[in-house]
Amino acid sequence: MAKKLAIIASKGTLDGGYPPFILASTAAALGFEVKIFFTFYGLQLLKKDLSLKVSPLGNPAMPMPVPVPSIIQIIPGLEWFATWMMKRKLKQKGVASIEQLREICLESDVELIACQMTYDLFDFKPDDMIEGISHGGAATFLEFAGDADVTLYM
Amino acid sequence: MSEYDVELDTSGLNCPLPVLKARKSLSTMETGQRLHLIATDAGAKMDIPAFIKMTGNVLVETSEQDGKLHFVLEKG
Numbered sequence: 001m002a003k004k005l006a007i008i009a010s011k012g013t014l015d016g017g018y019p020p021f022i023l024a025s026t027a028a029a030l031g032f033e034v035k036i037f038f039t040f041y042g043l044q045l046l047k048k049d050l051s052l053k054v055s056p057l058g059n060p061a062m063p064m065p066v067p068v069p070s071i072i073q074i075i076p077g078l079e080w081f082a083t084w085m086m087k088r089k090l091k092q093k094g095v096a097s098i099e100q101l102r103e104i105c106l107e108s109d110v111e112l113i114a115c116q117m118t119y120d121l122f123d124f125k126p127d128d129m130i131e132g133i134s135h136g137g138a139a140t141f142l143e144f145a146g147d148a149d150v151t152l153y154m
Numbered sequence: 155m156s157e158y159d160v161e162l163d164t165s166g167l168n169c170p171l172p173v174l175k176a177r178k179s180l181s182t183m184e185t186g187q188r189l190h191l192i193a194t195d196a197g198a199k200m201d202i203p204a205f206i207k208m209t210g211n212v213l214v215e216t217s218e219q220d221g222k223l224h225f226v227l228e229k230g
Contacts, residue, residue, distance in 0.1 A: 027184040029177035030208040042161075094167040104174055 003027075006145035007036045008153045012044030013088060014052040019154050020045070021101035027150075028108035036105075039115035042154075043122065046129050048116055050098060051081040053083045079132070106132050113140060156215050156226045157184065158190040164220040165194045165222060172198045173205045176227065180211060183229045198223055201223065 005027040009020040009122045024034045038046055045052075056062045056115075062082070072078070090097070096104075105112065112133045114124070121133065145151045162179045164172040172193045179189055191202065199216075202225050206213045215226040 022170050026173055030205060031172050094171070096168075096171050101170075120207075 002033045004032055004084070004144065005032045005034045006033070006151045007149035008119055008141065009036050009038045009042035009045060010040050012052065013126060014040030014054040014083060016041075016051075017045050017052055017098045018095075018101075020152075021098060021105055023152070024110045025101050025104045025108065028110050029124060030103065034105075035111040035113060035141075035144050037113045037136070038078070040118050043124060045098070045113060046112060046133055047104070048130050050125065052098060053079055054086045055079045055100075056082045067126040077097065102130070106130075155190070155217070155224065156188065157230060158188040158226055160187065160197045161190045161192070163192040165192055166197075167193075167194050169201065171195075173201050176202065176205065177209070180209075180227065180229050187226045187229050187230050189225075189229070193223045193225070194221065195223075198225075202227075 005024065005128075007020050007024060009017075011017065017093070020036050020048065024036050029036050054062070055073075056064060056068060057070065060070075062080075068078070102112075113136045114129065114133050114136050116135045160179055160183060162175060164175055166177070169212045170196050172191065176189065176191050179222075183189065193202070195201075202223075203216075205214055206227060210230040211227060212228040212230055214228050215224075
């Protein structure tokens with residue numbers, strides 16, 4: 001019987017989007033049955049047009065070319081710059097894009113579940129989202145996670 | 155280097171792409187056929203054996219040449 005991996009994806013930033021898709025696609029390649037439950041900001045990861053960003057604000061661990069004090073990080077454009085820098089670095093180092101990993105997840109039958117409550121809360125529309133996702137709530141996730149071998153909250 | 159049927163060069167690609175691409179190649183191959191996988195991702199050194207261990211395939215050979223990792227995998 002296949003091992004099972006259950007993931008809750010709750011972050012909608014560029015850096016927060018990688019872990020669920022990397023682990024899910026890899027687990028599927030290793031023969032796991034995988035479901036990801038996208039809730040709160042994690043729902044952003046299921047949109048057709050991803051405009052994910054990374055912010056240095058409130059993230060003292062983010063490597064910057066020069067030290068930028070927190071008070072300066074609120075200036076307009078810094079988030080844009082940090083995102084541009086991160087995307088460039090990811091490309092340079094041969095890291096797959098989120099879109100690419102998400103596509104591999106769908107191809108390898110990873111079930112992508114949109115949390116119905118947050119979907120309604122943030123007024124998402126079916127047209128905003130990629131094809132092939134399903135919807136569910138806490139019980140849907142727990143039914144699967146209840147006998148999963150690995151369960152992760154991200 | 156052992157004989158192989160298919161070659162897959164993942165040079166320049168990073169985790170988890172070497173594993174994902176290896177799986178894709180193996181899925182198109184027949185049992186007993188061999189895949190020569192080339193990788194520059196340092197993590198592949200640990201990840202490819204882990205992937206092989208979990209999927210019922212066989213790691214025939216591992217070597218390192220000119221900064222590149224070479225694996226020969228046999229489809230199980």
